[in-house]
Amino acid sequence: MKREKHRLHELQEMAYLDYLQTPEWQATRRAALRLHPACELCQGTKQLEVYHTSLAHQGCEQEEDVMVLCKTCAAKELGMQPTEQETAALPAPASTAQGVQFTLGQKAAVFAPAAAIGLAIPALLHAPLPAEILGLVGAWALAAKSPEIYAALRNQLPPTMAADLEKLRERKERRLAAGEYTVMDRLLGRHLQPAQQLDAQGVQESEEEEDAERSEEASLTPVFPPYPDDETLRLGQAIDRETLRELVNTYAQNRKQYATTEVVGRRFDPHIDALFGAGMTVAAVQGSGKSILCGLVIEQAGKCGSPAIVLDHKGEYATLGELPFLHVLLAGGPEAQRQAEQLRLPFFALTPATVSAFVQKVMQERLQAVVLLPSYGDGWLDRAQIVAAVGQGLMRYAQRQRAQSQEIIPCLVLLDEAQLYIPEKVGLLPPEARQNTEILQALSNAFFALVSNGRSNGYTMCFATQSLTYIAKWAIKSCQIRIFMRHAEHNDLNMCEEILGGKGVATREDMESLPPGVGVVFGFTQRPMLVKFDKRQSRDLSETPGIRRLRRAAQTAPSPHTGAAQQPDLSTVMAWYTTGKIDEATMLTLLKALAQTETPSAGNGKRLETARQDEGALPGNTEKMLFPVSRAETERVSIGGNAGNASGNALETASQAASGRVITNLFPVSNTEAETPVTRTELDQLGVSAETLDNIQRMKEKHYTDREISEIVGLRGRKYEVYKKVLLYLEQERKRA
Secondary structure: OOOHHHHHHHHHOOOOOHHOOOOOHHHHHHHHHHOOOOOOOOOOOOEEEEEEEOOOOOOOOHHHHHHEEEEEHHHOOOOOOOHHHHHHHHOOOOOOOOOOOOOOHHHHHHHHHHHHHHHHHHHHHOOOOHHHHHHHHHHHHHHOOOOOOHHHHHOOHHHHHHHHHHHHHHHHHHHOOOOOOOOHHHHOOOHHOOOHHHHHHHHHHHHHHHHHHHHOOOOOOOOOOOOOOHOOOOEEEOOOHHHHHHHHHHHHHHHHHOOOOOOEEEEEEEEEHHHOOEEEEEEOOOOOOOOHHHHHHHHHHHOOOOOOOEEEEOOHHHHHOOOOOOOOOOOOOOHHHHHHHHHHHOOEEOOOOHHHHHHHHHHHOOOEEEHHHHHHHOHHHHHHHHHHHHHHHHHHHHHHHEEEOOOOOOEEEEEEOHHHOEEHHHHHHOOOHHHHHHHHHHHHHHHHHHHHHHHHHOOEEEEEOOOOOOOHHHHHOOOOEEEOOOOOOOOHHHHHHHHHOOOOOOOHHHHHHHHOOOEEEEEOOOOEEEEEEEEOOOOOOOOOOOOHHHHHHHOOOOOOOOHHHHHOOHHHHHHHHHOOOOOOHHHHHHHHHHHEEEEEOOOOOOOOOOOOOHHHHHOOOOOOOOOOOOOOOOOOOOOOOOOOOOOOOOOOOOOOOOOOOOOOOOOOOOOOOOOOOOOOHHHHHHHHHHHHHHHHHHHHHOOOHHHHHHHHHHOOOOHHHHHHHHHHHHHHHHHHH
């Protein structure tokens, strides 16, 4: 706090007990109680007092020079119980009447209604005269004791309400000092006070208000002391609720401006050891910045040299490999290998059989491994098997290290969308998961072992979830560090409110309106704090596609009508889609354009007609007749897929098949004989990737013909039997769902 030099010198030279009586100390005390409405040790809200921790800045205290404690903590924990002389000099607690003085008019205002009630009740009850006299005596006693009663009641009020009442009183005094009077003020003669007295009062109040505001802003001293850069977990800036309200308003009015908004706050950069072994839970709804924060934590841990394993549910963390100070390893299925080649990153073919080698490689080479779960397909079972295998592999590795008396090193393990793998209730999972209880038990056992024994084995579990009520309770309770960002669901808000309690850092309404990138952090400090997190350095792939991306894709996507020489091939289109240059709709349009291009000469020397050339010859829907269906017999048509004709493998022309039946079933499967079930493993052996399955299913839903789809995915001709097995597999999955 800044004061004039001569006044500051007087305060510094003043005896301590005399200083405690000055208006400057009273203002500092009030500001400290506003900033910390609860005991800084036990979080209690009763019998609070402000104590000096240092007298080096007497008269110009900083936040670190004072501490708000309850009497119990001051006496037991710090031994800071004031002496009898200091107690007499300190301002009385709110439980006493000292410092609370009522004027004669205020006491009269208490006496008048009390006396009226004391006279009215005996009159209504037809009581004798002594009862009315007793009512007047009671009214007088109430007026005389009103300061003490007010002080006792004020002590029982919530800290926020008491602070609001104090602000109302100060606002009234400032209004009087400025010469603004209400009708009641004029009736009571307050406007007749000497101008000099009002000026002096106004100067004092303005100085106290200025000191209080500066104290509330606090210093910009970091929350944690500075640590070496390779030992620091740089997370963001601690903010107060006033700054939070400003951010909420900015986000509501202009989201584009919010993205570039900078706040003034204290750096929140704990030591990396505060995270190791503690466990972390990050909970927020979609779009709150959860994946950005998790990516930031992995980046900072990697900068400190820590190995990490990210079980990436949606493929959002592969871009970590773009940072030069990280050593990223992509792991997964065939699709992950293709993505690793595009990003020029090392790849590990991860299967349940190779998990042990994978864990050993990550730990020994201190890598940040990203397991791309989408590369195993869209089904829950395939992903869950890998997640469970990784958890079991981590525990086996730790056991081997201990058996060999090897040194244990820390490692971060991030489980994205954890509620899908360790749910509170199995009924919240898809049917596929509920039918595989063995995998669920393996997941629960593996990760329960990691959180319960992981600290001694060097593992730090980080759970990211969209719902606090969907994830297993033991996972939340096992984590000492909890970060809650925006929540909207009723049960989640109830849990946040229960955990926050009366700590005063954020209300239920605050949790419901938190802007992206802001959350309440528990565990790093004694009291939870509001933090606006930094952005991750790597590209964020979790952004929800919007109109801007749609327009950008329309501008940058190659035109499908630029001629055969400039027509992209299938691999190019899929590369554009995977890297985000085009969206799904544009990708399907380009694939359809590929199917509609003119086909080269067939094996019999005849040139096949295109849809445009044969448009006049095709009756009905020309799109369905674009790739004709052969008919082996007049009245019998296979519904298991479009087959070639009997003459070798040559395709029929549109005119030859114009009279034939066209397959219209979503997943046509032959019913002429019993079909052998097709497994996912069999399709993998035939070279059908999860991406191919996904593309076939999407095109079937958009009513592409089988001939079009087989041409696009490269399963035509002799490979058409593979395509029919794919259709059978998809039909099986549809019936199973």
